[in-house]
Amino acid sequence: MPRTAPRICPLCEATCGLTLTLDGSRVTGARGDADDVFSKGFICPKGAAFGQLDGDPDRLTAPLVRTDGRLREASWAEAFDLIAARVRPLVEEHGPHAVGVVLGNPNVHTMAGALYPPALLGALGTRSLFTASTVDQMPKHVSSGLLFGDPFAVPVPDLDRTDHLLLIGANPLESNGSLCTAPDFPGRLKALRARGGTLTVIDPRRTRTAGLADRHVAIRPGADAALLAALANVLVTERLAAPGPHLTDRIDGLRELEDAVKEFSPEAVAGVCDVPAEVIRDVARELAAAPTAAVYVRVGGSTVAFGTLANWLVDVLNVLTGNLDRPGGALFPLSATSPSGPPSRRGFALGRWRSRVGGHPEAKGELPLAALAEEIATPGDGRVRALITIAANPVLSAPDGDRLDRALADALDLMVCVDPYLNETSRHADVILPPPPPSRSAHFDFAFNGFAVRNQVRYTPAPVPLDPGAMDECEIHARLVLAVSGLHGAEPSAVDDLIVDRLLRRAGASPDLAADLTGATGPERILDLMLRLGPYEGLTLDALRAAPHGIDLGPLRPRLDQVLRTRTGRIDLLPEPIAADLPRLRASLDARRADGTLLLVGRRHLRSNNSWMHNLPALNGGSNRCTLHIHPRDAERLAVTDGSAVRVRSAGGEIEAPAEVTDTVREGVVSLPHGWGHDRPGTRLSVAAARPGANVNQLLDGSLLDPLSGTAVLNAFEVTVRPALAP
Numbered sequence: 061m062p063r064t065a066p067r068i069c070p071l072c073e074a075t076c077g078l079t080l081t082l083d084g085s086r087v088t089g090a091r092g093d094a095d096d097v098f099s100k101g102f103i104c105p106k107g108a109a110f111g112q113l114d115g116d117p118d119r120l121t122a123p124l125v126r127t128d129g130r131l132r133e134a135s136w137a138e139a140f141d142l143i144a145a146r147v148r149p150l151v152e153e154h155g156p157h158a159v160g161v162v163l164g165n166p167n168v169h170t171m172a173g174a175l176y177p178p179a180l181l182g183a184l185g186t187r188s189l190f191t192a193s194t195v196d197q198m199p200k201h202v203s204s205g206l207l208f209g210d211p212f213a214v215p216v217p218d219l220d221r222t223d224h225l226l227l228i229g230a231n232p233l234e235s236n237g238s239l240c241t242a243p244d245f246p247g248r249l250k251a252l253r254a255r256g257g258t259l260t261v262i263d264p265r266r267t268r269t270a271g272l273a274d275r276h277v278a279i280r281p282g283a284d285a286a287l288l289a290a291l292a293n294v295l296v297t298e299r300l301a302a303p304g305p306h307l308t309d310r311i312d313g314l315r316e317l318e319d320a321v322k323e324f325s326p327e328a329v330a331g332v333c334d335v336p337a338e339v340i341r342d343v344a345r346e347l348a349a350a351p352t353a354a355v356y357v358r359v360g361g362s363t364v365a366f367g368t369l370a371n372w373l374v375d376v377l378n379v380l381t382g383n384l385d386r387p388g389g390a391l392f393p394l395s396a397t398s399p400s401g402p403p404s405r406r407g408f409a410l411g412r413w414r415s416r417v418g419g420h421p422e423a424k425g426e427l428p429l430a431a432l433a434e435e436i437a438t439p440g441d442g443r444v445r446a447l448i449t450i451a452a453n454p455v456l457s458a459p460d461g462d463r464l465d466r467a468l469a470d471a472l473d474l475m476v477c478v479d480p481y482l483n484e485t486s487r488h489a490d491v492i493l494p495p496p497p498p499s500r501s502a503h504f505d506f507a508f509n510g511f512a513v514r515n516q517v518r519y520t521p522a523p524v525p526l527d528p529g530a531m532d533e534c535e536i537h538a539r540l541v542l543a544v545s546g547l548h549g550a551e552p553s554a555v556d557d558l559i560v561d562r563l564l565r566r567a568g569a570s571p572d573l574a575a576d577l578t579g580a581t582g583p584e585r586i587l588d589l590m591l592r593l594g595p596y597e598g599l600t601l602d603a604l605r606a607a608p609h610g611i612d613l614g615p616l617r618p619r620l621d622q623v624l625r626t627r628t629g630r631i632d633l634l635p636e637p638i639a640a641d642l643p644r645l646r647a648s649l650d651a652r653r654a655d656g657t658l659l660l661v662g663r664r665h666l667r668s669n670n671s672w673m674h675n676l677p678a679l680n681g682g683s684n685r686c687t688l689h690i691h692p693r694d695a696e697r698l699a700v701t702d703g704s705a706v707r708v709r710s711a712g713g714e715i716e717a718p719a720e721v722t723d724t725v726r727e728g729v730v731s732l733p734h735g736w737g738h739d740r741p742g743t744r745l746s747v748a749a750a751r752p753g754a755n756v757n758q759l760l761d762g763s764l765l766d767p768l769s770g771t772a773v774l775n776a777f778e779v780t781v782r783p784a785l786a787p
């Protein structure tokens with residue numbers, strides 16, 4: 061008998077509620093859950109492909125262990141025995157930093173990835189931590205750390221109430237949003253327009269999002285920080301800056317900030333932005349004139365040379381216009397599992413240590429993912445000799461995959477991957493620990509509820525029980541923690557107890573609370589505790605289980621005083637590390653480019669998800685192709701024709717891809733999507749390998765970083781394009 065079950069979609073930050081159709085243990089369909097309190101029935105093609113993803117025959121169903129150079133299926137016991145036997149001696153001989161940890165994107169989309177990595181890192185004591193943040197949103201964390209004292213305090217646009225949205229370097233009509241969790245982002249943007257609000261989009265491509273906008277500014281890539289500084293300049297010089305009474309006694313450094321943006325007049329930045337000064341003035345005036353407004357930036361303004369400055373300026377503009385922490389502006393969500401009680405005033409520090417080879421400062425305890433290869437391959441004390449990757453495919457997602465590929469192959473004593481696929485990265489593993497498909501896992505969004513445009517809370521238990529021989533990902537993580545801490549063989553519940561203890565102690569709560577926790581599993585008990593310790597009275601796991609479509613907790617509310625963790629308890633508008641980086645931005649205004657220079661930017665397709673969903677027939681194909689978008693005038697100048705193969709070259713490398721001539725990119729800009737390049741041997745990705753595409757990150761050598769955050773420059777770098785020679 062077919063039945064249905066709710067499951068929150070883990071495939072992007074929108075966190076839509078889905079209704080799965082199940083035939084026995086097989087997922088036969090997925091539709092949007094019309095009763096979901098937040099997503100109200102929305103679904104996209106990725107969510108609709110849930111069944112195919114869940115049942116992908118290429119998924120690993122048992123651990124793989126390398127013996128005599130070859131990966132073969134093994135028991136869980138054998139896999140964890142091997143890890144326990146190899147990690148501790150390595151740490152004892154070479155120190156804790158010799159074990160590197162890479163946490164990839166899906167970690168923020170699983171309960172395991174939210175709950176256990178801190179315990180793993182604590183057990184290892186390593187500083188060799190690399191995550192997807194440094195190819196993504198680290199500039200926002202650094203900016204929030206410096207402004208608000210908390211790298212996780214991210215103001216999100218009040219999408220459903222704002223009168224004006226200034227959206228920079230983001231394409232939520234394809235990505236469905238990021239650091240702004242909003243199921244049905246497209247519908248919410250249309251609703252903004254329908255209620256008389258306005259949308260301005262800044263993007264070198266005329267994206268589908270830009271197609272919805274009242275104003276689209278096709279900026280030259282990489283120049284957003286300059287443009288944003290000029291917007292601040294206009295607000296200041298035209299006396300349009302009005303932080304408002306709710307902020308005036310919460311901010312320091314307004315005068316210093318005004319001085320700092322003086323040299324960024326619209327006229328001064330117009331050249332580098334390739335946007336007329338008058339347009340910049342208009343954008344600033346519209347922002348100031350809107351009754352409420354929110355400024356928002358994502359990937360296209362973050363993975364660039366001035367990513368931290370751009371992210372900082374976004375919140376500076378939200379402050380200057382009085383829109384920070386007010387309805388209709390940019391507000392701090394209050395998630396059900398965020399700790400309640402008064403915030404500490406510890407502040408935020410950058411660069412507490414540096415990477416061994418490149419000397420890159422840590423940010424939020426992390427080193428740049430772009431520096432992973434050199435940390436493995438460069439001999440010397442403190443070299444990374446063992447690597448644990450969890451839900452990460454850095455061979456494709458980070459700069460210079462070829463170099464990392466070689467480092468993983470040649471220079472590691474041990475590599476452990478927690479991953480359902482044998483892919484470009486995990487093919488180098490000594491042990492692969494495969495988590496079950498998502499239909500076999502419970503789901504709760506620990507991370508994304510903290511970035512959601514509406515406070516709400518939802519939990520979906522696993523729709524289908526584990527298959528025989530499979531292991532829940534939470535248990536995999538717990539056993540991994542035990543294996544690396546010398547407690548191999550102990551019950552994984554010991555790790556759950558440890559996490560519960562820590563939470564209780566941090567909250568100053570009575571240890572007796574542990575006895576009250578409900579929940580059939582360790583992670584459920586931890587979730588129950590976090591809800592009980594959280595800011596919403598009476599919220600428990602039982603309450604959530606009784607509300608399978610979620611509980612709405614209302615619109616975002618002003619709460620700046622609960623959020624600020626700076627030592628002063630105030631916002632320093634011009635933090636010292638930012639001030640020290642501004643001369644670099646100033647210098648960029650004078651940079652001259654040769655005529656005909658092309659800058660490359662990325663793009664996402666609706667039916668894609670970074671590097672790992674090209675293996676689903678429903679998603680790989682049609683318009684989701686790895687092509688180089690090039691403007692007709694550039695194509696003509698370079699004798700490139702639509703559909704023909706072109707060579708793309710940059711300082712970091714060279715790749716080949718078919719050209720797609722389109723005026724959706726501005727002149728002087730070409731665009732390639734990322735996550736492709738599935739042509740390496742030894743993987744088990746039969747669909748992806750048949751249409752491998754090219755790895756755009758092979759154009760980068762990992763040397764280009766935003767210095768404040770260590771984030772790789774993945775957008776707005778120079779390339780040359782020429783027709784590929786006939787074979």
Ligand SMILES: Nc1nc2c(c(=O)[nH]1)N[C@H]1C(S)=C(S)[C@@H](COP(=O)(O)OP(=O)(O)OC[C@H]3O[C@@H](n4cnc5c(=O)[nH]c(N)nc54)[C@H](O)[C@@H]3O)O[C@H]1N2
Pocket residue numbers: 163164165166170192195196197359450451452453454456457458478479480481483495533662663669670671672733734735756757774
């Ligand atoms: N050029 C360029 N490069 C980019 C970007 C760009 O815009 N341009 N974007 C960057 C961004 S924003 C990001 S976030 C990164 C993403 O890069 P990564 O963090 O490397 O993530 P993915 O490429 O999504 O690969 C996810 C891995 O997790 C595995 N996985 C899937 N589901 C699960 C699960 O439930 N559990 C576990 N343990 N593993 C799972 C998949 O098999 C895959 O190996 O890429 C970055 N790279």
Ligand SMILES: Nc1nc2c(c(=O)[nH]1)N[C@H]1C(S)=C(S)[C@@H](COP(=O)(O)OP(=O)(O)OC[C@H]3O[C@@H](n4cnc5c(=O)[nH]c(N)nc54)[C@H](O)[C@@H]3O)O[C@H]1N2
Pocket residue numbers: 072073165196228229230231232234235236237238262263264265267279280281282283284358359360361364661662663664665666667668669670775776
């Ligand atoms: N379908 C799909 N959805 C996804 C993902 C996916 O791979 N596919 N990945 C998920 C992940 S990990 C993330 S982080 C989010 C990202 O979510 P978004 O940030 O919305 O991601 P993108 O679609 O890459 O949008 C970035 C935009 O920036 C533009 N851009 C590039 N360079 C510049 C520049 O210098 N200045 C300006 N102003 N714009 C620039 C690009 O043209 C592009 O339109 O998406 C998530 N959702």
Ligand code: SF4
Pocket residue numbers: 069070071072073074075076102103104105106107108236243244
């Ligand atoms: S928008 Fe994101 S969360 Fe919603 S169905 Fe699509 S992939 Fe899943």
Ligand SMILES: [Mo]
Pocket residue numbers: 165192196
């Ligand atoms: Mo991302």
